[in-house]
Amino acid sequence: MPQAEVSKLVSQLRIKVNPTYRRLKNPRGPQGRHEIIQNILTGLFKYERIELIYTKADEARGYAERLISEAIRNGDCHKPTMELADYWLKEKQVVHKLFKVLVPRYQNYNMSYTRVHKVTGQYPDGRYPRTLLELRGNPFPRLTQDQSSNRNLIHNVLFDEAKKEYRAQKYAEIAEQLSAPESPSDSKPVTDT
Numbered sequence: 001m002p003q004a005e006v007s008k009l010v011s012q013l014r015i016k017v018n019p020t021y022r023r024l025k026n027p028r029g030p031q032g033r034h035e036i037i038q039n040i041l042t043g044l045f046k047y048e049r050i051e052l053i054y055t056k057a058d059e060a061r062g063y064a065e066r067l068i069s070e071a072i073r074n075g076d077c078h079k080p081t082m083e084l085a086d087y088w089l090k091e092k093q094v095v096h097k098l099f100k101v102l103v104p105r106y107q108n109y110n111m112s113y114t115r116v117h118k119v120t121g122q123y124p125d126g127r128y129p130r131t132l133l134e135l136r137g138n139p140f141p142r143l144t145q146d147q148s149s150n151r152n153l154i155h156n157v158l159f160d161e162a163k164k165e166y167r168a169q170k171y172a173e174i175a176e177q178l179s180a181p182e183s184p185s186d187s188k189p190v191t192d193t
Contacts, residue, residue, distance in 0.1 A: 022059045037063055040133075042090045044114075045098055048138035051119065057133040061114050063088060064135075068113045071103050105137050112136070117143050 026032030040060040043050045052060075067088055074081040076099040085095045106113050119130040132143065150156065 041088050045094045049134035051132050054129045054131045057131045
């Protein structure tokens with residue numbers, strides 16, 4: 001009896017998904033957790049870039065990846081995929097956008113469909129790290145990571161060389177001052193008392 005290949009039965013995600021879900025605390029229990037994820041996914045597909053807490057972004061990212069990969073794999077004529085999209089996306093316009101805008105955009109992607117950026121300006125307490133969750137290929141200006149610590153960038157290389165030259169010049173001045181003999185007028189005469 002021939003066995004089916006598992007890779008063809010389940011679409012493969014391009015990100016690492018934790019085997020257990022995060023405990024997004026909600027007073028309404030699991031239904032409240034689903035509502036949180038539904039709101040995040042609806043906002044993500046509607047606006048294509050949202051800011052939220054890292055734990056929620058990381059949890060919702062797996063759902064977004066799965067939803068997009070199922071939509072690409074099965075299309076809008078597949079009833080279970082449409083039910084899945086109707087459940088996770090609260091607005092009908094967003095479901096339409098998923099199948100008519102996002103699926104053609106990601107049809108030939110060989111990388112993940114979402115991206116997470118850490119937000120540099122934290123809130124005063126800093127307990128909850130903020131992140132931006134965005135869909136790749138969105139119409140917004142591209143966010144770049146802070147590369148001020150990247151030593152290979154041209155401005156960092158030039159700045160390091162300028163610091164080396166300045167230090168060498170200062171060390172030469174100090175060495176010259178230390179090696180210069182004291183002039184006789186500067187020295188005080190020694191008197192015996």
